[in-house]
Amino acid sequence: MKEKVGVYVCHCGSNIAGIVDVEEVAKWAGVNLEDVVVSKDYKFMCSSLGQELIEEDIKKDGLTRIVVAACSPHLHERTFRRAAETAGMNPYLTQMANIREHISWTTKDKKAATEKVKAMVAAAVERVKLQEPLEPKFVDVNPNTLVIGGGIAGIQASLELADAGYHVYLVEREPSIGGHMAQFDKTFPTLDCSACILTPKMSDVGLHENITLMTWAELEELSGSVGNFKAKIRKRAKYVDEILCTGCGICIEKCPRKVVDNVFEAGIGVRKAIYVPFAQAVPKYPVIDTETCIYFDTGKCKACEKFCPTDAIVWDQKDEIVEVDVGNVILATGWDLFDCKRIPQYGYGRIANVFTNLEFERMCNAAGPTAGKIFMRDGVTEPKSIGIVHCVGSRDKNYNEYCSAVCCMAALKFGHLVMEKTEAEVYSFYIDMRPNQKGYEEFYQRLLDEGMNFVRGKVADISDVPRLPGEEGKIVVQVQDTLLGKQRRIPLDAVVLMGAMEPRFDAKELGLKVGISCSMAGWFTERHPKLDPVATMTDGIFIAGACQGPKDIPAAVAQGAAASARVQGMIAKGKVMIEPIVATIREESCSGCRICNNLCPYNAIDYLAEKEVSFILHELCKGCGTCVAACPAGAITGAHFNNAQIFAELRGILYDAMGETERVPEPAVK
Amino acid sequence: MSDGTFEPKIVGFLCNWCSYRAADLAGSSRVKYPPNVRIIRVMCSGRVDPTFALKAFELGADGVLLAGCHPGECHYLEQNYKAMRRFSMLKHTLRAMKLEEERFQLLWASAAEGNRFAEHVAKMTDEIRKLGPLNWPRNWIEKGVGDKEIEKFLKEHEEAMEVPAR
């Protein structure tokens, strides 16, 4: 049966008609393109009248295919698909030619524009004739949610979902939830005590009947797709029976092995081999670090076991793989601190009294290794002067181009805390001061009033080699003061480097596991940077907090809440549509060569060993078409983008490329 | 086109998520560039089969542009790397077939890079304009002899066959 194609050329007011001779195009298409039975131009095709025009023609003239030459399909493909559907046509039998964004808006040459429009319309007509009706599938959404990362963003997301009555599996890599926020003493700009506002939320998580908390655990594998994921979670052996343990802490007290805590204490404090990272940890159960435990090293000791009043130490505990079914996943995996040793001229690791921001956070913290006292590295001397260097590893083409967003405010906070706790003089070395949220600018003014010194300029060098009188025994910060317009050398007792926030070292790996991508800098990519900041390109995977990009606590909390709201929306709807644009392998043509097996990042391609053919799971296929293009046997077809459709589009798009007489007939081989 | 100078016809295969949106952005920001590229939308640069480019040349295209998301930023995670590998492979073959480098190009353009897209199209158009038309199917026409001459040869064969064997 021959198709009956309707062609509609939109004026878009003067947006298209001002450059393109739309009447001429409509007339030309009606006369020159085979199977076109209706060809019209109209002021605004996307208006309700424009849509009705299509609907009427479908009913009146029995159109079987629709071509709309108008704007980008990203704007109105859905509109015209819906119009076709209203008139009883399968929505996938429509095709748009993008003649506004790609033609009329990009040239002033009216003749060339009209010619190009003809080619694009010819392409759409040739293609649409070969398009096939497709039916989207719907699947039920499992109401359970997996949240990965128990920092403040993950905690917020989990609590909101759990409070709404939905079950959450919260997975945390460390022994306790709390994340970076738990390391801080005060939070800017209000100077609330971080622990005071965080720990109640943590214990809510620990006690919530709708939250299954898995700490010392990591996502091993995620399979399935939106609505029905299956997650494999590796719960590392804690060697502590969580049912018997009461969290009394005697084991920790009795453990003879002290080790430097590089995670929670940022390397300036110690913990035991059996430990909880901090007193208010949730859960309260300790874990044994097998790397440092004397028993795991020598086979002797077992002090913890001897003193445990409830016999909760279990030496033969093994890693456990837990499988959970969830409908959606929220990633809230946070950030890592920039390795300040990468900037050798700043002296970190070489000059004792150069600290990182996280080290300094721990030092300020009343529950930290110095009980909140600000000392030099020797642990006893109070510094007389402290410099705070901004943008260490951020806003720097050599390391990270982006701004880490929080350091200006954290530096101001440090300035305040130093002046509150000591007599020291404080210098801030900044490039630009960026206190740009509610109450932040006021906080900056406050610090100006409190007498913090601000030097605008990028620090060139931090050295402990004296060159001038007065520099002996000091750390000298060499800086171009751009406000004074001269080089300065400022001798100080201690320096704090505001290291950049960086993506987690394994963010890319996790992204691959769940099927989302990272930006060039390594942050997880949101679906839309402005309009869809917590969804990702993979349906059912959401992101919240600093794993999406540097941000402070309020922003991370807002994203955690936003992600939870998006998930609740999915659960409330109950069903989710799966796009019918998927690839299919023709079994009889597949030789089982296995070229395609490695190509799918969503693991949608399975190899059926007994049949010796490959097979595509449609629920997992995202329709990119990479396997279709790769199949050496031509055994894979991609719905809505099959070879015949694209060849037809090519024939149309190049209809005027060769003179008629020179057109060489296609080889007759099938 | 209007003054009779050669205007190349370039087929652009653009991925739905980055490069097609870059072309959209170029339009909505009213960036002007030569109207020589005709765009075919595919879901991913990974969908682009070398056959598409070959077919475009076979049908008379003067150039083919393949565009996708930047490496590492593919909407489908890493499929543009496959596009990159195939591009390199096809380029190697087309080079051996004496196709000029400029006629087959690869561009990475994010959805935010309307300008980059427009600039690349302008540059590519210019390069191909300098090369002149490709008209690949002309390669198949016997040089110096048209169809008429071929018919003449065939006639001669027929006549030659009529000479009685000695």
Next chain:
Amino acid sequence: MSDKGKLALYWAASCGGCEIAVLAINEKILDVANAFDIVFWPCVMDGKVRDIEKMPDKGLDLCLFNGGIRNSEQEYMARLLRKKAKVLVAFGSCAHEGCIPGLANMNSRDEIFQFVYKDCPSADNPKGVLPEVETKVSEGTLHLPFFYDTLKTLGQTVDVDYYLPGCPPEPERIWDAITAILTGKLPPPGSVIGAETTVCDECPRKREEKKIKEFKRTWQVIPDTEKCLLEQGIVCCGIATRAGCGALCPQVGSPCIGCYGPNAGVEDFGARMMTAIASVIDSNDPEEIDRIIQEGIPDPVGTFYRFSLAHSSLRRSNRAGNGKPAAKEEAEVSGR
């Protein structure tokens, strides 16, 4: 004459292997002789073109035509046999897709003549004589066929009813095709008579997921006897080549070179090979990818289009000076 069908066999631009392949069906050739009167087979028996010319159109029941169309005489014979045969079969790779003679499409007629008649070390042609279409001698004018710049396949020259792939076609497949023709159990005209899958389907080697870090040429490696050759870095065309041969080459450790042509529905064999093996290159670094490809595959056209260049999308290499509009061609010869 008997009421048996009439069969013609013809040999155009090919090596002659297909003629031998017909005989490789062994004693079954007697069955063929029972079913057909062989009226024209220049390779094997005397026959006159004039006899064919004088036959009524469609007077031949079957013509097995091997070889591509390299010159005007072959084109004449192709057209003649098309006119006279009810069923015209492009027999073997040359007629199907040009085969090795088609690789000459990487050069022009002038380049081919220059090498064959002058530069070739074995050429003994002190006067530098080249073939001419017409040569005047005292007795009159001598004619030679006109040698084409571009070798065409039979299908690009005349309508072909069926294609029988292979260099040469395997005896079993020839017999299958003859049986199909005799019994009338045929696919739609224009089809290839053969399998719908590729050589891997018949290959006993063990296949895994593929990742290739380096392409190796056959002399560089002694292949493992169990493992897929491609996984060992050897460019084996079995993934893209139509099944039917029984995977003879890979079974003895030699990679498939693609003589059976592309699988059903595939237009360009080389494109399938290129895309498939490029997809599984184990690198994301453009420079490394280029290096892997350029070092591993020094002759891409010979590797991917060994049998199918004339039948591919592009059919031949780009000729210098091509593309100028016909009218301007003379004036701008030296342009590029």
